[in-house]
Amino acid sequence: MSNPKHDKGEHYITTPNAEPFLERLIFNNRAIILIAFFFLTLFLGYNAVKIQPDASFERMIPLEHPYIVNMLEHRDDLENLGNFVRIAVEVEEGDIFTQEYMETLKQITDEVFYLDGVDRSGLKSLWTSNVRWVEVTEQGFQGGTVIPDNYDGSRASLEALRQNVLRSNEVGRLISDNFRSTIVYAPLYEKNPETGEPLDYGEFSRQLEEQIRNKYESQNPNIDIHIVGFAKKVGDLIEGIGSIAWFAGVTIILTTLLLFGYSRSVTGTLVPVFTSIVAVFLQLGTLRLLGYGLDPYSVLVPFLVFAIGISHGVQIVNAMAVEAAKGFDSLMAARLAFRALYIPGMLALVSDAFGFLTLIFIEIDVIRDLAVAAGIGVAFVILTNLVLHVLIMSYVGISKGGIKHVQNHDEKHDRKWKVMSYFAHPGVAPISLLIAVIGLGLGLYYKQDLKVGDLDQGAPELRADSRYNLDNKFIIDNYSTSADVLVVMVKTEDEQCTQYNVLRAMDNLQWELQNTPGVQSSASLADVSKIVTKALNEGNWKWYEISRNQTIINASIREAPAGLINTNCDLTPVLVFLEDHKAETLETVTERVEEFAGNNNSDEFTFMLAAGNAGVEAATNDVISSAKNMMLAFVYGVVSLLCLLTFRSVRAVLCILIPLGLTSILAEAIMAVSGIGIKVATLPVIALGVGIGVDYGIYIYSKLEKFLIEGRTLQDAYFETLRSTGKAVIFTGITLGIGVVTWIFSPIKFQADMGLLLFFMFIWNMVGSIWLLPALARFLLRPDHMVAKARGKK
Template identity: 70%
Template sequence: MSNPLHDKGEHYITTPKAEPLLERLIFGSRPIILVIFALLTAFFGYHAVQIKPDASFERLIPLEHPYIKNMMEHRADLSNLGNSIRIAVAVKDGDIFTEEYMDLLEKVTDEVFFLNGVDRAGVQGIWTPNTRWVEVTEEGFQGGTVIPGGDGWDATRLNALEQNIQRSGEIGRLVADDFKSTIISAPLLEKNPETGETLDYQAFGNAIEEKIRQKYGADNPNIDIHVVGFAKKVGDLINGIQSIGLFFLVTIGLTFVLLLLYSRCWSGTLTPIFSSIIAVFWQLGILKLLGFGLDPYSVLVPFLVFAVGISHGVQIVNAMAVESADGHNAYESAKRAFRGLYVPGMIALLSDAIGFLTLLFIEIDVIRDLAISASIGVAVVIVTNLVLHPVLLSYVGISKSGVRYVQNHDERHDRKWHWMSKFAHPSVAPVSILIALIGTGLGFYLKQDLKVGDLDPGAPELRADSRYNMDNQFMMENYSTSSDVLVIMVTTEPERCSSYPVMAAMNDLQWRLENTPGVESTASIVTVSKIVTKAFNEGNFKWSELSRNQQVINSSVQRAPSGLINSDCSLTPVLAFLEDHKAETLQRVVGVVEDYVAENPQDDFQFLLGAGNAGVDAATNEVISDAKNMMLVFVYAVVSILCFITFRSIRAVLCIVIPLGLTSVLCEALMAQLGIGIKVETLPVIALGVGIGVDYGIYIYAKFEHFLLQGRSLQNAYFETLRSTGKAVIFTGITLGIGVCTWILSPIKFQANMGLLLFFMFIWNMIGAIWLLPALARFLLRPDQMVAKAKAAQVAS
């Protein structure tokens, strides 16, 4: 029994007029092409297996931001305020004043001192000579190292140690308030000064585990060792990459099962998976040849390359099956499938690649690396899936069981496609548009709470119960100086950093900061001057103020720690210890500093933001905030231009792009509601989701337009689109969504977040192409005009 939807309208442009040149070149040289692919796969595969994890502190920060420029310019004077680690050696029972603890702490300090990558001159702990105590007596100043002289640890020496610690001012900074742990702080060298090699964060993190935690903590039931710092966090992230390989295998396995269920054909299942894996090997090999590694943020790009390959591979398998069901042999079916898909496939992949390149506008090297990596991967997919894949299928074809399944599937599901084609019906389309408008409004309302930056304490990239975050929680609970430090650099002429006007301004700024929510405490040479001035006056708290007498100030800062004043007294930092590095905390504190500087302009000295990890995070947040909207504009502009070039219609562009826009708005709303901030690792997801999601709309519209040009009614054209391309789009969206959904189980939290967001975008972009695109077409397209234009073009040619 015929379906009435099939019988409406005249038929124009039913078959291609001639084989395109590209088709003749590819299918006329199949053996040569396979040999070339085999050789290139062996070459790139050899290099792909040699690619290694890579990370760099400088590649994760916006080097062009004024804060970072200030920090890098004065880096030599801020050696222990940049990339560093803090190791807390804690006792479970008792306190640190025992012979066993002090002997172990000495060994740990020596071990840290000789770790590769440590700047040995800056290592500080109670065993290092740069940690000293000072007091004022009737005879003047007295002081010395915190560790008292002598051999062995009898009661007298332990009592002297406790007294020295209390006089050192290090309680809360290097020694816990409860005397149950001490900290060893070690600045790191980004490059080895002898070899020039960059710091290997994975090796450094493993050395911490093996030479410190395992050696001195695992076998000692009374000792716990806690480690925090950028290098340790990145090391843990790189080690977590190993689990990503397992997720990749799981994704391949799920894709295989779902493809087999979809195609009922072994060749239709294995060839797209094989071609997509080849694309991943090519991508990794090219990256290795270009000198790139896999940092913790771009390591997920091979997943996306595989996903893009599968997305386009399913379309080819589906088209092959349809052509085979019409009676064509494998060779002819592959040619006809290629002929019908290479234009929309090429445009979709170019949209992906150029869309990813828009990430290059973000001035953070790790995001630029991700953009290059993703674009190379998509460029490779253009070759593997639009050339290798159809050539392979021209030999193996679609099995008889696969052809029968396509024929029976179409007959069984015509009723379903008929029901779904009502999305293009005149009475249903307005309802869809209204729902989309409500969804857009709701999305804009809910995404008002979307924040830029971290929304959780510790390392949000890792799980809250990860070892690193547990260590960070220990530091926060037992030390008054937070690991989140904002450094304001005060620059002057040489020998002028301790002049009264400079000190008074620093004092005022510190008072403002200390009364700002989110700031635990501050420190500077002003703090030192007040303490020493009080000590000069018999410890009377009335004298715990900044003296106006320059001679008193000069005397009070003579013994200031090296970290609070540089060698020629041209720079001195103000340290603000923060409760956390959440986006709102950083914004509030940075705003206080900027407001103070704006209200108190000076000619003789400057306040410069901002070093420390909080300064780096604040700069990164600003760059991402400024780049987010610009990146989206460029992504959508690229997609729109390529769609316009392909379909030569603004109406077509709107039909394809508007569903993508709805998904972007809803994705940001979801991020706001789930407490996921826009950060280095989440910002690219928005561009990646748009780039991959546009494929659905391009394939649907290309086939939709094809049937409209045959003179079919709009609803009938959409029915045929669903029967041919629509089912492949639905399957692809669900398959890709399930594949990335497994990432939610990852021990790396940012990978879990990316998996969740990509799952949402894959599914919603598919829904938008299937549901909203035909509703928009009902209002925007003019089928009669399209047919007339096509007929005129035929006559002219």
């Protein structure tokens, strides 16, 4: 065993003035800093346990996109903004024309009416007064509510109800095509108009389950309830957050066991796990104090904060064990570990933070919230890892078993490191680069199929067999109008929305759209005018046209539904019902509308996109599509700049970033092959994977550079790098990969998708830093220049 005052340890024995300022500041005030951490953890930990799940419709949409600006500007004139629930009440045997069914539907309608968050003025069901029938007779127009005024449940009144349903325009909309179910449509307020409090989606979803679904399905075995809508989807996601706690527990247990197997030291296991959990509590407490909650998309950020904490904690445990094996006591081992790691550790963590913060440039608040949460989390990891961790370890040290394990491990595994050091061999490095180029080619080929947006029907955030997606399938299969609605707004001067030229243009747009792939049907004021004009002329189809006579037009739209015309008659919507909300469908339809608007907009009328849930999806896809490349450019730009400032070498930056870039391309190829689109839930993973993955390269390169400057050959320098840091990097990559791969069993599909992608990125970033970085170094680095430069500084 070497004397600790010689060899690699010799340069550590310095005078106090030669020690880094941060080291003196931290270790000369150990007790004070630990007491401060204790009280800070108590305070923020108290707030952390009180943080609540949070979700908001407006925070999940790009408020600055022109589509959304148009939608919100005219929200008071539109019924279908996308934030609503549709409750289908199905009878398993028979049809809806029974006294028992109608009584159940009436009770459900009343229950929904009194739910907090429901816009009661827009509530629709067979039992509401705004659902009417109209017909033309010899005496003129006749009509009334679909439920007869004298309805009493008798056979005669049920037959009258049947006739009213057939005369209404609601078959396929509120009433299923097979007459076995009807819908209760409930638009929602984003904020309570009386209290100003935002809608609690989790509580609203629970009320729908308990007061509607569970209550009425248990009362009547012949009744099935199906519920769809943004609020229900988010509610189901929030409910799924409960399962995330189990995955958090599994991740912590697996990490702890693997860490003990790696270090064979109780303190070397428990302290990094403890400090990583402390970082999570500090993060959550700060978020709560800043007014943030945990929405379904940022709820996974604490996992990443814990993973980052473990990643850097392993480096400290490894460095302390190496120094302790040389004979240093716990305090000196902690100081030497800090001295060796605080620069690469700080660089890696700051790169992580800035990488995450680039997500702020994406104009969707929920992604910006995720960026803030991740940035705050990494800031606390800097404190808990580089300060709290080393200070605790300076008192408790590495156990004898851990020290002995390091000594035996080095002797036993030197042959393995020797073999792996051949990645830097002049004969092996070209082969590695050739393999990387082939992987790059395959990645670029397969990533061509990567789509932006949803690739499946229903809610892709949930699994295909989830209750929500089964309910959505029921709606699609049984109703002519789908749940995916794109609203095109037609803007005119006051009192001009019913002019012939306006209705004719709307009719032409509908003809274009009904011949567009992905469009199921459409509806507008032009349809109402044509239907009524035909009815006024004895139902003759020759009159199924928009009349040029304005008096006839005015008569035809006198009884038009409120949702198709506003009070000033300066806005009227065209409702476009889509087959699905897949990215390709939305892109095709919006392009067709924009082309039509470009060719037909005039001073008299203007076609504007877009409202409805499909309009929101289209705007979101557009923002994500344009932001993706910009975000990656920012991430890599920031990481490159920080590496350049630290290592002062473009060659060093290339060694670190090229493996990272290969991982990003291969991850996108995996997304394309696996049918995972780029959307709100998955876009951040790309940035997060880059931010965390850069840590491996920074630790490997910083050690490699140190040994090269000492005058070693590249292969020898890499051998020493593997002995000192490589094993910690390999362990960290495998541990983090195993920790997140358990997510693939989550009931929340986007968590399973994130688990798959993060598993690949954790593992492949580790492989890239161990395998590809030394091969690149063989061709890019000039050790003689590095030595001369280091001597010149001295």
